[in-house]
Amino acid sequence: MIRLFKHYIPNAVFLLGMIDFWLLIIAGELGWVVRAHQIGMDVGQVDGRLAALLIYAVLVQTAMVSVGVYGSDALRSMRYATARLMVAVSLGIIALSVVYFLLPGRTLWRSNLFYAMVFTLVLLVGARVILGGFLGTAAFRRRVLVLGAGHRANRLRNLGERPEAGFVIVGYVAMSGQPPLIEEAISRDALPNLTRFVENLGVTEVVLALEERRNALPLKDLLRIKTTGVHVNDFSTFVERETGRIDLDTVNPSWLIFSDGFSSGRMISGAVKRAFDIVASLLLLTLTLPLIVVFAILVKVDSRGPAFFRQRRVGLYGEAFDVIKLRSMRIDAEAAGAQWATQNDPRVTRVGRIIRKLRIDELPQTWTVLKGAMSFVGPRPERPEFVSDLEQHLPYYAERHMVKPGITGWAQINYPYGASIEDARHKLEYDLYYAKNYSPFLDLLILLQTLRVVIWHEGAR
Structure with missing residues (x-):
């Protein structure tokens, strides 16, 4: 495996990613050449458009990471891989159009993008047909x-x-x-x-x-x-x-103390993380405020009660804070006391089912991120009623509170939906991995992979 910023990447995935990057540059160049010949324009030297080709390759490959093109299922199934490649390329083209609008002249012309997209799909799918069996052999x-x-x-x-x-x-x-x-x-x-x-x-x-x-x-x-x-x-x-998780069945305190991780260099990383949280939360709140208002009205019309609700959660160093979300359940959902949420929960309202599936109910938490009680990435904050019980049943549960909780996290993108002590145990294994191996690179990977969870309804709710 290749270790990149304390996170391991399989050799086959790393090699495929490098091949894809060069194929994206070739596809962008082919798109330019075809379009130039079509309109009778001189192709020119590739040096003059190298920056545009690099932007094309970076944005499309970022979209590929986001939708799970390099996941285990996509590496084993051509049908699965092709579907995700099509989504990734489409998202990449949309991103490129935005960049072209903001920075005209810095990307390929929009008239080139159609040809580049076709060549991209042909080359990337072809690479997987040729290399699919080879990458899974004992050589890797x-x-x-x-x-x-x-x-x-x-x-x-x-x-x-x-x-x-x-x-x-x-x-x-x-x-x-x-x-x-x-x-x-x-x-x-x-x-x-x-x-x-x-x-x-x-x-x-x-x-x-x-x-x-x-x-x-x-x-x-x-x-x-x-x-x-x-x-x-x-x-x-x-x-x-x-x-990508810490095995609670075999780990012991001495291993956690002496193994690599929990780096002392987190002061700089923490400052970068906080700066990102402030800028991103301000931008996201500005862009999504109309959406929040619209769905707040729909929640209010759909069922009796307030559009928003506050709930006590446990955050950094075990300190409690209030999280704000769009209400997705009936107001009497916990008349009998705190309960685990379940899949297809009957307490969820009609609008609640929609906003939960699209993660719209999470958008108001951006305000909590801006205030500093949460981050965009981190272990999911749990309720005090559950924390006291979980700390008695699960070893090292308190250690997950050594990092700031987040809207999305390593456990959320890697573990399917569940709400029980056993599910909490599995999620804790991923949360401890994140706390131990935190880096800005891992945060970026989690943020990108969150798009995969939203699009394909994977991971934890």
Whole structure:
């Protein structure tokens, strides 16, 4: 995997992204050439339009990231990929038209964009037809040897069997005398030289998946393997990298303390984040105010009660604040006390179903972002009634309050809708990953991917 600003990107995805970028530049150039010949104009030197071609490639590829073109489903299914590519290119062309209006002369002419769009779809779909099978081969998967043959090793086997997995397990070594859960595991006693065994298998990474590490760590073996250039990882670190979440079943306080993350350089990142929140919230409030007013009137007409409602939430460092949203439920929705929201919740009003699906009910929270109680990106703020219960059931739940809560977040774009203790546990794993690996790059990725959630109705509500 490629690590970019503390976030891991699969090798195949990174390579495909680089290929797509160059194909976008080629498509933009082809569109220019075809249009120039059509109107009898001299094509000219490519240097004179290089900036326009780069803007074209950047905006269209940004749209591709936003709609999930590089997601696991799009990488496995041509039908899925083609549909998302069409949406991405359309959004990219709209963005380019806006840029052309604001900065005339800085992009390709609007008359070029149709041809560029056609060439883009042909080249990108063609690249996926040609490279689809190749990118999923073992050449782009790390060869992993698992030390252990119990439940953790079995979890790694299940993880490696996923079609989108970026690794292949080439062997298991049973490190204890307990009966192995993995039948094909080789006993450590049957291997006189573990380092030679690793070299013979062409292993690129060794993962320690022992159930009990006390007095069981093969330190000499691991040191020799490490000095030969093979990566050595523990179970929790490996799962974090491969899944984008922190595994609560195996993580311990010492791992959180000594592992990479929770960078001290957050003062600068925090200042950048706050500046972005202020500028973006002012802009968004200005642009969406008419929409908020229209739907506030519809909410008022549709059902009895106020158009907006305030609700107490827990924010940074556990301090409570009020969040403002457009009301999507009946005013007696919690007459019996605080309740988890459910999918197809009968308490939701007719207009409420629409504004929830389109995320319009979240727009007034922009005011909370402007005031500084929330950010655009961060763990979803929870209600005090639920927080006290969740902190008793879930380890490290309080740690999610070490970063400012957000309207959207890593858990919201990665975990499907759910409202229960078990769902909260899974979301917490993603929230801890965000708190541990926060960077402006990860914030940007989450903001872009939020568009995918809105368009395709994926992720958490």
